Amino acid sequence: MGQYVIHRLVLFIPSVVLVTFLVFGMVRIIPGNIVDLMLQENASGYSHKELEHRLGIDQPIPKQYLQWVSGIAHGDLGRSLWNNQLASDQITRALPITFELSGLGLVLAIGVGLVIGTLAATRADTPLDYLFRSISIMGLSVPGFWLATLVILFPAIWWGITPSFSYIPFTQDPAGNLVQFLLPAAILGIERAAGYMRFTRTSMLEVLRRDYVRTARAKGLRESTLIYRHAMKNALIPVVTLVGLSVPILLSGTVILETIFALPGMGQLTLRSITQRDYPVLQAIVLFYTFIVLFSNLAVDIAYGWLDPRIRYA
Amino acid sequence: MVDAASGLAVELPVVARPQGRRPFLVDVFLRLFRHKPLGAVGFLLILLLLAVAAIANFAPRLIPYGYNDQNVSIRLQAPSRAHLAGTDKFGRDVFSRVLHGARVSVAVGFGATAIGVLFATLLGVLSGYLGGWFDTVLQRLVDVVMSVPTLVLLLILVTYARPGLVTVIWALGVSIAFRASRIIRGSVIALRGAPFIEATRVCGSGPLRVMLAHIVPNLFPLMIVIVTVDIGAAILAEAALSFLGLGIPPPLPSWGGMLSDRQYMLQAPWLSLAPGIALALTVYAWNMFGDAMRDLLDPYLHNTGSP
Numbered sequence: 001m002g003q004y005v006i007h008r009l010v011l012f013i014p015s016v017v018l019v020t021f022l023v024f025g026m027v028r029i030i031p032g033n034i035v036d037l038m039l040q041e042n043a044s045g046y047s048h049k050e051l052e053h054r055l056g057i058d059q060p061i062p063k064q065y066l067q068w069v070s071g072i073a074h075g076d077l078g079r080s081l082w083n084n085q086l087a088s089d090q091i092t093r094a095l096p097i098t099f100e101l102s103g104l105g106l107v108l109a110i111g112v113g114l115v116i117g118t119l120a121a122t123r124a125d126t127p128l129d130y131l132f133r134s135i136s137i138m139g140l141s142v143p144g145f146w147l148a149t150l151v152i153l154f155p156a157i158w159w160g161i162t163p164s165f166s167y168i169p170f171t172q173d174p175a176g177n178l179v180q181f182l183l184p185a186a187i188l189g190i191e192r193a194a195g196y197m198r199f200t201r202t203s204m205l206e207v208l209r210r211d212y213v214r215t216a217r218a219k220g221l222r223e224s225t226l227i228y229r230h231a232m233k234n235a236l237i238p239v240v241t242l243v244g245l246s247v248p249i250l251l252s253g254t255v256i257l258e259t260i261f262a263l264p265g266m267g268q269l270t271l272r273s274i275t276q277r278d279y280p281v282l283q284a285i286v287l288f289y290t291f292i293v294l295f296s297n298l299a300v301d302i303a304y305g306w307l308d309p310r311i312r313y314a
Numbered sequence: 315m316v317d318a319a320s321g322l323a324v325e326l327p328v329v330a331r332p333q334g335r336r337p338f339l340v341d342v343f344l345r346l347f348r349h350k351p352l353g354a355v356g357f358l359l360i361l362l363l364l365a366v367a368a369i370a371n372f373a374p375r376l377i378p379y380g381y382n383d384q385n386v387s388i389r390l391q392a393p394s395r396a397h398l399a400g401t402d403k404f405g406r407d408v409f410s411r412v413l414h415g416a417r418v419s420v421a422v423g424f425g426a427t428a429i430g431v432l433f434a435t436l437l438g439v440l441s442g443y444l445g446g447w448f449d450t451v452l453q454r455l456v457d458v459v460m461s462v463p464t465l466v467l468l469l470i471l472v473t474y475a476r477p478g479l480v481t482v483i484w485a486l487g488v489s490i491a492f493r494a495s496r497i498i499r500g501s502v503i504a505l506r507g508a509p510f511i512e513a514t515r516v517c518g519s520g521p522l523r524v525m526l527a528h529i530v531p532n533l534f535p536l537m538i539v540i541v542t543v544d545i546g547a548a549i550l551a552e553a554a555l556s557f558l559g560l561g562i563p564p565p566l567p568s569w570g571g572m573l574s575d576r577q578y579m580l581q582a583p584w585l586s587l588a589p590g591i592a593l594a595l596t597v598y599a600w601n602m603f604g605d606a607m608r609d610l611l612d613p614y615l616h617n618t619g620s621p
Contacts, residue, residue, distance in 0.1 A: 290458060290462055
């Protein structure tokens with residue numbers, strides 16, 4: 001196990017190198033001159049020469065890359081072209097908000113998805129199962145941003161209730177902060193829950209058909225013990241993969257929900273850096289996103305061994 | 315049917331055939347209507363979408379208004395007989411704009427998946443068939459690109475060109491291509507070891523011929539599955555981009571873009587309904603249809619992973 005973790009970490013290195021190539025190339029493979037483009041798109045108050053220098057593209061390419069990478073190694077992710085703030089500072093401010101939103105959303109999604117998925121599987125092909133399944137396909141089809149729009153709009157029209165659109169930090173008012181996150185997290189969670197529910201159902205149905213379940217049933221085990229103690233453990237293994245793989249989808253969702261609910265997280269930061277063509281910040285953000293996702297993939301692989309001792313790592 | 319011997323004797327592309335003598339696609343659709351009622355409903359909704367997209371060009375004869383017919387004197391009016399879904403901030407008929415929006419959605423859905431599947435096949439076949447360093451490098455690249463959240467990737471890609479329909483289609487196509495190439499590669503690796511491919515190689519076919527004449531035709535069912543499963547997601551992603559203001563630029567009617575007029579919605583809540591319903595229904599239809607097609611084509615997919 002320990003060896004496997006080390007092995008995976010070693011394999012991590014080429015991916016990380018490739019990530020740096022890609023993010024480095026991001027501003028350099030743009031057709032045409034990026035500086036002209038930036039000067040056209042916005043008036044950041046820099047001259048052509050200054051912008052080139054700020055982006056570090058006035059040097060030969062290999063030198064640029066080495067400078068940039070050594071900067072990252074020193075924790076220097078560059079500075080914003082707009083307010084000269086350190087990109088790393090902006091990200092550290094935004095990251096907890098995105099983590100809180102996606103974490104709450106994930107917990108909700110897993111909770112709802114697993115419970116309903118298991119219920120649907122144990123009552124397969126009953127009206128309840130059909131009801132849950134059609135709801136889940138609807139859940140997959142209704143766009144989160146539309147749902148969010150409706151959920152904000154109609155209570156405001158009917159009862160005059162609007163959620164707070166100014167961010168309440170957790171340290172200031174924990175209760176107010178949680179209340180503020182509840183709605184966006186619920187919408188983020190509903191979108192994911194539908195997928196988890198379908199997957200849990202399929203996985204559970206497959207496990208329930210196995211021999212050991214039949215044996216357990218034959219020896220007179222209570223149905224609830226059978227399902228929650230014996231079947232669920234095996235049924236959850238593939239679900240863990242799905243949850244791990246949905247991290248990028250979850251992060252995509254936060255971009256939209258943070259915009260709608262005015263939460264100053266990574267999503268808002270991403271959107272702002274894109275509309276302002278603030279490439280140093282954008283590069284730092286993409287670097288961060290890929291690291292989060294690559295690490296979550298690693299975590300999934302390791303969680304496998306922990307959940308399923310039959311898996312042997314060679 | 316094809317066995318190893320006839321595969322040797324006749325140098326024809328060997329496309330997996332269903333049990334009967336019906337053409338492949340006819341067979342699939344017959345089974346869709348017989349065994350997959352929800353998928354069939356999805357398919358009928360898709361036909362409706364295509365019909366709407368086709369007639370939307372014929373304003374004002376077949377549908378009431380053009381997508382940019384402004385009349386400021388009737389701005390933000392509630393739904394009425396003349397304007398079934400009300401009017402927007404410029405006094406444009408929301409219902410007509412939703413109908414025109416179907417054209418944009420259809421263009422984005424089909425355009426993006428066509429580009430995506432084309433490049434995915436190119437990359438997937440080369441990567442899976444040739445293997446070696448090309449495969450290794452390409453797959454690590456796919457890993458990295460896939461670890462950027464899709465929406466963030468799209469937001470970056472659309473900044474690479476002037477805002478417009480074509481830019482959005484290309485951006486979506488590129489993001490689909492990376493993901494789908496992984497699936498196609500898996501299938502190609504499974505096919506590469508198949509006896510009939512061995513046979514054609516023994517007959518003296520070069521790599522190019524094997525890939526084009528034998529591997530690619532066998533990927534056809536998989537391509538159909540990828541297209542049907544991804545179109546809904548592409549339409550949804552376009553809506554999300556336009557909602558954020560970085561997708562289809564106005565005045566072109568995009569359902570997502572129409573939903574971004576949030577500052578008028580307290581005054582005119584109907585603005586939030588028609589485009590959202592159209593979008594959800596379209597994505598729902600593609601999801602149902604895609605699910606059904608994946609089940610129906612499963613026997614032809616040559617691999618265990620599903621898109």
